[in-house]
Amino acid sequence: xxxxxxxxxxxxxxxxxxxxxxxxxxxxxxxxxxxxxxxxxxxxxxxxxxxxxxxxxxxxxxxxxxxxxxxxxxxxxxxxxxxxxxxxxxxxxxxxxxxxxxxxxxxxxxxxxxxxxxxxxxxxxxxxxxxxxxxxxxxxxxxxxxxxxxxxxxxxxxxxxxxxxxxxxxxxxxxxxxxxxxxxxxxxxxxxxxxxxxxxxxxxxxxxxxxxxxxxxxxxxxxxxxxxxxxxxxxxxxxxxxxxxxxxxxxxxxxxxxxxxxxxxxxxxxxxxxxxxxxxxxxxxxxxxxxxxxxxxxxxxxxxxxxxxxxxxxxxxxxxxxxxxxxxxxxxxxx
Amino acid sequence: xxxxxxxxxxxxxxxxxxxxxxxxxxxxxxxxxxxxxxxxxxxxxxxxxxxxxxxxxxxxxxxxxxxxxxxxxxxxxxxxxxxxxxxxxxxxxxxxxxxxxxxxxxxxxxxxxxxxxxxxxxxxxxxxxxxxxxxxxxxxxxxxxxxxxxxxxxxxxxxxxxxxxxxxxxxxxxxxxxxxxxxxxxxxxxxxxxxxxxxxxxxxxxxxxxxxxxxxxxxxxxxxxxxxxxxxxxxxxxxxxxxxxxxxxxxxxxxxxxxxxxxxxxxxxxxxxxxxxxxxxxxxxxxxxxxxxxxxxxxxxxxxxxxxxxxxxxxxxxxxxxxxxx
Ligand SMILES: Nc1ncnc2c1ncn2[C@@H]1O[C@H](COP(=O)(O)OP(=O)(O)OP(=O)(O)O)[C@@H](O)[C@H]1O
Ligand SMILES: Nc1ncnc2c1ncn2[C@@H]1O[C@H](COP(=O)(O)OP(=O)(O)OP(=O)(O)O)[C@@H](O)[C@H]1O
Ligand SMILES: [Mg+2]
Ligand SMILES: [Mg+2]
Numbered sequence: 001x002x003x004x005x006x007x008x009x010x011x012x013x014x015x016x017x018x019x020x021x022x023x024x025x026x027x028x029x030x031x032x033x034x035x036x037x038x039x040x041x042x043x044x045x046x047x048x049x050x051x052x053x054x055x056x057x058x059x060x061x062x063x064x065x066x067x068x069x070x071x072x073x074x075x076x077x078x079x080x081x082x083x084x085x086x087x088x089x090x091x092x093x094x095x096x097x098x099x100x101x102x103x104x105x106x107x108x109x110x111x112x113x114x115x116x117x118x119x120x121x122x123x124x125x126x127x128x129x130x131x132x133x134x135x136x137x138x139x140x141x142x143x144x145x146x147x148x149x150x151x152x153x154x155x156x157x158x159x160x161x162x163x164x165x166x167x168x169x170x171x172x173x174x175x176x177x178x179x180x181x182x183x184x185x186x187x188x189x190x191x192x193x194x195x196x197x198x199x200x201x202x203x204x205x206x207x208x209x210x211x212x213x214x215x216x217x218x219x220x221x222x223x224x225x226x227x228x229x230x231x232x233x234x235x236x237x238x239x240x241x242x243x244x245x246x247x248x249x250x251x252x253x254x255x256x257x258x259x260x261x262x263x264x265x266x267x268x269x270x271x272x273x274x275x276x277x278x279x280x281x282x283x284x285x286x287x288x289x290x291x292x293x294x295x296x297x298x299x300x301x302x303x304x305x306x307x308x309x310x311x312x313x314x315x316x317x318x319x320x321x322x323x324x325x326x327x328x329x330x331x332x333x334x335x
Numbered sequence: 336x337x338x339x340x341x342x343x344x345x346x347x348x349x350x351x352x353x354x355x356x357x358x359x360x361x362x363x364x365x366x367x368x369x370x371x372x373x374x375x376x377x378x379x380x381x382x383x384x385x386x387x388x389x390x391x392x393x394x395x396x397x398x399x400x401x402x403x404x405x406x407x408x409x410x411x412x413x414x415x416x417x418x419x420x421x422x423x424x425x426x427x428x429x430x431x432x433x434x435x436x437x438x439x440x441x442x443x444x445x446x447x448x449x450x451x452x453x454x455x456x457x458x459x460x461x462x463x464x465x466x467x468x469x470x471x472x473x474x475x476x477x478x479x480x481x482x483x484x485x486x487x488x489x490x491x492x493x494x495x496x497x498x499x500x501x502x503x504x505x506x507x508x509x510x511x512x513x514x515x516x517x518x519x520x521x522x523x524x525x526x527x528x529x530x531x532x533x534x535x536x537x538x539x540x541x542x543x544x545x546x547x548x549x550x551x552x553x554x555x556x557x558x559x560x561x562x563x564x565x566x567x568x569x570x571x572x573x574x575x576x577x578x579x580x581x582x583x584x585x586x587x588x589x590x591x592x593x594x595x596x597x598x599x600x601x602x603x604x605x606x607x608x609x610x611x612x613x614x615x616x617x618x619x620x621x622x623x624x625x626x627x628x629x630x631x632x633x634x635x636x637x638x639x640x641x642x643x644x645x646x647x648x649x650x651x652x653x654x655x656x657x658x659x660x661x
Contacts, residue, residue, distance in 0.1 A: 019484060048494075060492075099438070158387070158518070
């Protein structure tokens with residue numbers, strides 16, 4: 001059996017705001033293996049970014065990990081000192097942020113920022129670091145990197161800023177790369193190029209990737225395993241092929257229906273009825289029940305657990321078998 | 336009868352590239368937008384697509400006069416606003432809004448969401464009182480899938496997709512006739528994206544809003560836009576009705592771009608043929624001579640290295656800049 005490089009168990013991260021407790025992450029489990037890509041998908045606000053901020057322990061002052069463990073290289077990151085954590089951040093575990101301007105400092109050129117990251121964790125002088133920076137910028141597909149390296153973030157296009165940040169995250173060859181919507185601002189060609197670069201690093205030295213995205217196309221193409229999150233909880237966890245061919249949670253099933261496609265003509269986009277629940281006042285029982293077409297009385301009062309329903313396929317739903325029937329019916333209708 | 340809301344003619348925007356340690360000298364120019372023309376009809380959506388860095392956001396910023404064009408005209412409701420100053424622009428500002436690509440950098444971190452969303456309503460006198468603005472803000476929050484109590488919070492307390500929706504709420508607060516959407520749903524999952532896109536469609540149906548829609552998500556572009564312009568290194572290389580361009584792209588770059596989109600189905604996806612472009616991504620600082628696309632073009636001819644092809648009308652609704660197309 002392979003050993004995971006990162007194991008997250010029953011993670012719960014809450015924000016203690018004036019209005020009450022925001023249960024941003026409330027029960028998330030997954031494993032990340034060396035050289036593999038774990039995808040995290042789920043609706044806006046379901047806790048994907050807070051999960052990754054928890055792994056790196058960079059929550060704002062109101063946020064706290066209240067339960068669970070995050071085991072990396074046999075140490076529980078929730079228990080170690082801030083100083084030990086600082087050595088891991090950026091070096092062993094690096095992150096690509098959803099919004100590049102959060103990670104980039106507007107008053108320094110992108111070259112200065114990448115050089116700083118390199119010099120901080122590697123024993124090289126600044127001239128070498130600058131060469132490495134230019135090289136990285138070339139690898140992420142920025143044309144004429146010798147000129148671009150001296151530009152400020154605002155002088156770059158949105159996609160270039162995103163790639164500059166990717167270059168910075170990759171500069172120290174992390175063991176785990178957390179990529180939070182890494183290619184949202186990129187066109188498909190460069191998106192493919194970036195994903196290829198990440199895969200190459202994966203093959204070369206076994207980097208593991210946590211890929212957070214709402215783009216099911218990107219997941220289909222790049223992930224090995226996938227966690228589906230809903231309202232702070234992992235609701236389904238399995239390998240990528242099974243997820244697309246045989247989703248078992250009603251939410252996942254709905255999610256796969258809402259994708260706009262190039263190869264099919266549509267007049268209106270399907271969306272899951274109802275809205276994402278308020279994290280200050282989650283519904284009782286299963287958090288998805290108010291929007292679920294399969295829900296029964298039981299779902300309103302009892303909370304299902306994340307359970308293995310078939311080999312390696314974990315689902316948090318009492319009535320996942322109903323989804324099976326619906327899928328069969330749908331397949332029948334198509335014929 | 337078609338009614339043109341916005342007409343952009345020969346728009347150019349160049350940025351100087353400076354180098355030097357103490358004395359910065361201009362060593363080159365980035366022709367971010369180079370002779371771009373297009374029209375947007377009232378109640379319709381025009382989409383701009385193309386590789387990262389090809390100039391889409393710069394077109395958007397220049398059209399709204401957030402930065403001055405180097406050359407060219409921008410007709411909004413038949414008035415050329417390209418040389419207007421602050422006060423002349425004011426009446427137009429109320430009619431056009433933009434949702435920026437990077438919401439974090441466009442939301443003031445020290446203002447609450449309530450202040451952010453009500454400010455334009457008060458400034459443009461769309462709401463008479465603070466209370467009225469606040470009430471509207473509440474319903475706007477619901478429209479974009481957020482809650483009224485969110486109005487008291489600050490931008491950093493939201494998820495990326497929630498911030499994007501706050502930017503959308505602010506932009507639609509004053510019911511602008513013309514809305515530029517620069518990757519408006521890039522941080523949204525498919526389900527919330529559907530809700531937001533359907534909201535844009537409702538506005539269009541009810542109030543005849545016009546949109547300039549910028550996105551890398553070609554599935555979405557096909558779904559939402561009526562006409563589309565495909566940009567390459569600062570120029571539009573193909574323009575036409577969206578369905579027609581997607582069914583039968585004429586420019587080799589359009590063909591490659593459309594074939595590269597992943598299809599969200601691992602079975603189809605891993606067995607499909609794609610045109611992968613050869614050669615490095617060109618730089619807008621030193622563009623190739625002749626047609627800018629020639630070093631990567633599978634159909635390159637001799638003339639393509641020498642002459643930039645004229646952007647011309649090739650059929651009823653189609654303009655293309657390519658020597659190949661008759
Ligand atoms: N600093 C904070 N203070 C209070 N609430 C917060 C804070 N950061 C995040 N939240 C809340 O926690 C929930 C989860 O946020 P998170 O950023 O993890 O969502 P996400 O899944 O990444 O969504 P998206 O796809 O929109 O980026 C959201 O409801 C958000 O409003
Ligand atoms: N303020 C500026 N100063 C200097 N150069 C700029 C400035 N703004 C944009 N540029 C340059 O203009 C070119 C076009 O940038 P623009 O942001 O319009 O691209 P884009 O098509 O929106 O790309 P993306 O899809 O990555 O957002 C880029 O080469 C960029 O570096
Ligand atoms: Mg997020
Ligand atoms: Mg842009």
